[in-house]
Structures are given as structure tokens and as C-alpha cells.
Amino acid sequence: MSRFGLFRIGGFRFAVALEQIKKILQNSKTYKLPHLPGAVTAVLVDAGQLIPLFDLGQMFGAESQGTPGYQVLVESEYGPVALAADMTGKIVTEQKGELSVTVEQGTDFGITGKFVYQSEEYNLLDIDFLAIETTQGFWRNQLDAGGVRRHK
């Protein structure tokens, strides 16, 4: 039975498959480093390991309030990443919502599908794709080409 973690940051709602979620931290201390990639706002330290913190709200044009919240630690193919989220997360089974995986390629950057739960649409993230594309310089090119659709 598939389960999803459902979160939001600002006006952007996102879903992550539960098996990818390593842990959820609350108000973890974050640190700036020089020349972080644009999608990475800071790093945090978990178990002696540096974790890049992504602000999806900023990435998808849904500015967050800047208030403290959750940091969702997710395993990617390229190492763990943290996703900033407001303190409104929940975990639900796939059966409690409606899953679609028919997003057109090229129009929704890093989004593989939608999960609709209680009439709210959550963007199902392709964590591996987002992690590598937004840190290795391809993300800005996509933005310039209008490749990112904003989800509210």
C-alpha cells in the first residue's frame, strides 16, 4: 500500500512517496554557505552530515512566509536533501486520494504527477530530477525557457 507525505510551502503543495522520506525535522538550525546553487537556500546538519535545503516555494514561485517549519529529509539518488515545508504535513495512503501520473513532460519541471486529497492538488515530486537539475545549473535554463509551470 503506497503512502504519501503531503506538505505545503507558501502556496505550493507537494507530495513525496513515504519510502523516500528519511525523517521530518522541526525548526532545525540552518546555515548559509557561499555560492549555494539558486534552489538551495541553506544547509542543515543531521547526524554529522551536511544536507542541502531546498525551498520549493521559491523554486515554483509560491513565496513562503519565512516562518519556521518542517524540514523534510528525503533520500535522493545523489544523497539526502531537505525540503522546507510549513507545519501542515500529513501522511495519507494512496487510496484516500486520487493519483494521476500523466503530467506532460517538459511543462512541469520535476513534477511527475498530481495527488488530489480532500479537493486539494499536491504535486508529486521527482526528487532525483529536482536535486540534480536544480544544483547543476540546468534549472535556470529551464526557467529562462519558460519550462517551469507555477502551481498554486
Added chain:
Amino acid sequence: MSVASNRILIFRLGEIGFLLDLAEVVEVVDQGVDALDPGRSDIGRGIVSALLFRQTWIPVVDPALKLDIFSTMKLKEKTVVVLRGTEGNWALLVDRVSKLSAAEKFQPCEIPFLLKIVALGFYSQIQLLDNEPIIVFEPERYYGSVPLLV
């Protein structure tokens, strides 16, 4: 730079912490503004001023420029850290010197793969002190590769 000596100096640019092997430090000058001459700058080479130190003008480098770190501190409020180099002394402008610490208190910490490409142009090692990432400052990235006249 490896953290080989017993004592480590920690300084900050903005909120970001950097560590420096104390063996490389000649002196920390807190009130160095009167001895600074910005007229001797060479911005193209990262030199923002010269410091009259022990009767000699030495180049002053502001690493925040290369690292693109924003600081609200004015020049006169900054601290100057004088370092020894292969071509003589030179100086770093820093926002503040935090403290000295024993090298044993630091834990090595790997730079995540996702950050390596952007980081490697500016630093190659990070250590943790009380769970805070501190960048190992590598002086050779900032000064000393070319002869300098001031």
C-alpha cells in the same frame, strides 16, 4: 589546508564561519583602520587596501568579494588578520574573529555531492564545530599565486 596544528582561529564573514590554522596567523589587528590605505588597492587582484604593518605596506584581501558574501559592516569596523605567505605577510579583512578553538573539537564533514561543483571553486573542506559547518579557509585561493607590488 589540513587542520594539523593544535589551535584553530575562527573568523566570520557575515554569519558564515571559517577556520584557519593558527600557525598561518601572524597577528590579529582589531583597530587597523588608521593603518589602512584603500588608495593602494588593486581590485582586479582582489586587493582592497594596503595595511601599514611593522613599517611595511602589505596587501589586504577581502575574501567576501570572491565569495560573494554580503556584509553590512563598514571597513573601519572590520578586523584585519595578518597571515604569513610565501612572499611575505599579507592580510585578510574579516567581519570578526570569533574565537580560538582546539583542533580536536572539529569533526570532518563531507561536502554533499550536490554542492560540490559550486563549492570547489571556493573551498574544498568543511568541518563541524558544535554541529555548525565551518569552512576551512584556504589562503592560497585568495593571494600568493602572483607577485605583488604595493
